[in-house]
Amino acid sequence: MPRASVILPVYNNVDFVLEAIHSILVQTYSDFELIVIDDGSTDGSTFLISQITDPRVIKIFHKTNRGLVASLNEGLKKANGEYIVRMDSDDISTPDRLAIQIAFMDQNPLVDVCGAAFTTSSGGTMKVNPASHEEIKTWLLFHCCICHPAIIMRTSMIHRLGVQYDSNYLHAEDYELWNRLAFQVQMANLPINVLYYRQHNGQVSNQHRAIQDATARRIRQRQFSKLGLELSDEENQIMLDILGFKINPYDYNSYSRALGFANWVLGQNSKHLIYNQEMLNTAFSRCISHIPY
Structure with missing residues (x-):
């Protein structure tokens, strides 16, 4: 049984897929299987994948496109490794990625999900996300602060909780x-940087931005419901302005609305104790003051 199972879904990424796969095959840590799931590609990706001969690569081909969630859940079921690692077909893993993340998980048995920093392939600065669990949990109310193609998870946790991605x-x-x-x-x-994240016009965040934003609102509302709050359209817009660092401190109305909203949420959290109160206060303060983490 390999230590790690790398799940790499592919759909019409002929320009980048071989580079993504190669970045896994040349890892300094070699005890892994790479599960490549071609989800009905029509651009030549299928042919390129079929030519790979490395015995660590498990190739799955769908005749028709089933969607990313179906491919991800299929990968979770097929994984044999102690750890599950995610990889996208248009990104590049650093050569020591598996060694770094597996060593961390081995040394921290209480952690079940571990993300990492990443750098845009265009040469941008390294993006470092909140490190501790309470920070991550709190910032997730604002936006996604775990880079999906840079994560590693324990397979035992996936099985214990029956984890699947939700197509809703x-x-x-x-x-x-x-x-x-x-x-x-x-x-x-x-x-630590473990991934070069490629930015291009074909990625989901560019092609389906409106749907992604609407879905993110539903996810945030589910979290606000834990605080006993149901956000109106106006309140949701205030939250979007806050998390987007769009509050103008020199505009009294903008600033007072944001501060009032933050105090409202903090007041509810003090009653329900869903988030660490100090962390939540810090998150609001940083966003309103335009100080990214």
């Missing part, structure tokens, strides 16, 4: 999963 949260299935798991398991983010 289209184009934000990872954001939904992290919010769900944040109340069940311990999470972490490593401040």
Whole structure:
């Protein structure tokens, strides 16, 4: 049984897929299986994948496109490794990614989900997400702070909790999963770059932005419901302005609305104790003051 199972779904990524696969096959840590799921590609990706001969690669071909969630859940079922690692077909893993993340998980048996920092392939600065579980749990109320193609998870946790991605949260299935798991398991983010995240016009966040934003709102509302809150359209817009660092401190109305909203949420949290109160206060303060983590 391999230590790690890398799940790599593919759909029409002929320009990038071989580079993504190669970045896994040349890892310094070699005890893994790579599950490549071609989800009915029509652009030549299927042929390129079929030519791979490395025995660590498990190739699955769908005749028709079933969607990303179906491929991800199929990968979870097929995985034989102690750890499950995610990888996208248009990104590049650093050569030491598996070694770094597996060593961390081995040394921290209470952590079930671990993300990491990443760098855009265009040469941007390294994006470091909140590190501790309570920070991650709190910031997930605002936005997705775990990079999906940079995570590693324990297979035992997947089986214990019967974890699957939820097709009801289209184009934000990872954001939904992290919010769900944040109340069940311990999470972490490593401040180490393990991935070069490719930005291009074909990625989901560009092609399906409106659907992704609407789904993210439903996910956040589910979390606000834990605080006994149902956001109106106006209140949701205030939250979007806050998390988007769009509050103008020199505009009295904008600033006072944001502060009032934050105090409202903090007041409810003090009653329900869903989030660490200090962490939540810090998150609101940083967003309103335009100080990213």
